Amino acid sequence: MQNNENVVAKQETVISNTSGKPPTSKDSVVNLDAGDPTMYESFWKGMGDQGAITISSSQTISYFSDVTNFCWFLEPEFAREIRRLHKLVGNAVTEDRYLIVDTGSSQLLQAAVYALSPSDTPNPMNVVSAVPYYSTYAPLMDYLRSGLFRWAGDACMFKGDAYIELVCSPSNPDGFLRQAILKSGGGKTIHDLAYYWPQYTPITSPADHDISIFTISKSIGHAGSRLGWALVKDTVVARNMTKFIELNTIGVSKVSQIRAAKIVKVVTDSYENPIPENPDKFFDFGRRLLVNRWKKLREAIKASGIFSLPEFPSETCKFTGEKAETLPAFAWLKCEKEGIEDCASFLRSHKILTRGGSYFGAGPNYTRVSMIDRDETFDLFIERLSSLH
Numbered sequence: 001m002q003n004n005e006n007v008v009a010k011q012e013t014v015i016s017n018t019s020g021k022p023p024t025s026k027d028s029v030v031n032l033d034a035g036d037p038t039m040y041e042s043f044w045k046g047m048g049d050q051g052a053i054t055i056s057s058s059q060t061i062s063y064f065s066d067v068t069n070f071c072w073f074l075e076p077e078f079a080r081e082i083r084r085l086h087k088l089v090g091n092a093v094t095e096d097r098y099l100i101v102d103t104g105s106s107q108l109l110q111a112a113v114y115a116l117s118p119s120d121t122p123n124p125m126n127v128v129s130a131v132p133y134y135s136t137y138a139p140l141m142d143y144l145r146s147g148l149f150r151w152a153g154d155a156c157m158f159k160g161d162a163y164i165e166l167v168c169s170p171s172n173p174d175g176f177l178r179q180a181i182l183k184s185g186g187g188k189t190i191h192d193l194a195y196y197w198p199q200y201t202p203i204t205s206p207a208d209h210d211i212s213i214f215t216i217s218k219s220i221g222h223a224g225s226r227l228g229w230a231l232v233k234d235t236v237v238a239r240n241m242t243k244f245i246e247l248n249t250i251g252v253s254k255v256s257q258i259r260a261a262k263i264v265k266v267v268t269d270s271y272e273n274p275i276p277e278n279p280d281k282f283f284d285f286g287r288r289l290l291v292n293r294w295k296k297l298r299e300a301i302k303a304s305g306i307f308s309l310p311e312f313p314s315e316t317c318k319f320t321g322e323k324a325e326t327l328p329a330f331a332w333l334k335c336e337k338e339g340i341e342d343c344a345s346f347l348r349s350h351k352i353l354t355r356g357g358s359y360f361g362a363g364p365n366y367t368r369v370s371m372i373d374r375d376e377t378f379d380l381f382i383e384r385l386s387s388l389h
Helices: 004-018 038-046 076-089 105-116 137-142 216-220 235-249 254-272 282-304 343-348 375-386
Strands: 098-102 125-129 149-154 163-168 187-192 211-215 228-232 314-316 323-325 330-335 366-370
Touching (some): 038 282, 038 375, 076 098, 076 254, 098 105, 098 235, 105 211, 105 235, 125 137, 211 216, 216 254, 282 330, 282 375, 343 366
Parallel strands (some): 125 163, 163 187, 187 211
Antiparallel strands (some): 098 228, 211 228, 314 323, 330 366
């Protein structure tokens, strides 16, 4: 695997050059390296002013949101709407859980690892995840060169009793539901559930873990609001996570929380109190779009004869009551053609930017492709992919 600092530098270079904009011509670079959820832009444009808010100039003066809560920067309205959303979808247990808010799921991950790492041991706590793991885990754990924790690689290869295992389910990059690999009394587990939402995967049961982390960006498509939240069982862990956030950023933006609370309310209301003149519902929209995109991608892959994709079982989704297939936010592409050793480099030569398998602890014959970019970008990708043979 590449040096973590080089990985971060390369990712930042690729993202800063062409991300965040639709293609301007048929010859444009197609950037599907990042997981920017711009496919939801058309939905929110169609909702008009339903998600609009007005925040008075006096509303965000104080640092404090709720002094009765040890997570004193958590806006009560945001907490209320998040619990309501989970109850609607049925994807997480919220009763008897502390809700911790932070700038994003990556920041919450750092807070959780900090909270679970003993401060009185001579060696840092080992942090592991099963290959293919989320590409940011390794650089995130090593970036600060902390004396409390360190990245230790593939959970399947780890030997020892003291560890923190990161479980991303559905997995980024390959889309499969995951469970913890390691079983030890001295081990801890953090569940990253950014994609456990009904547009991506059937909801088979409410997640019931010690620490479950979610994010606004992948749940309802508002990455720019920069918010994530954790559902935490243990009081001490929740307090330590809050302390980490307090020391790091002195709380979380009230404006972002108030905005997110309104957007989440729009989503939940559309199911619980539907408006006849605007019948479209967020999760239905996302699933329809991903059904169409995965169908197009599989057809293009079959026609090319160069790549393969994972196959996923269909299961009954308790949210919809219907049998549903898994439709991951990313396609985990494998190059099968002889002579192509680096899948990402091959696609880059055709002006398609993806994230190579080595970032995820896998081989260079794999690459990750975002399925959640704008329609114009995705359609140009499919057109270009279909021309490869």
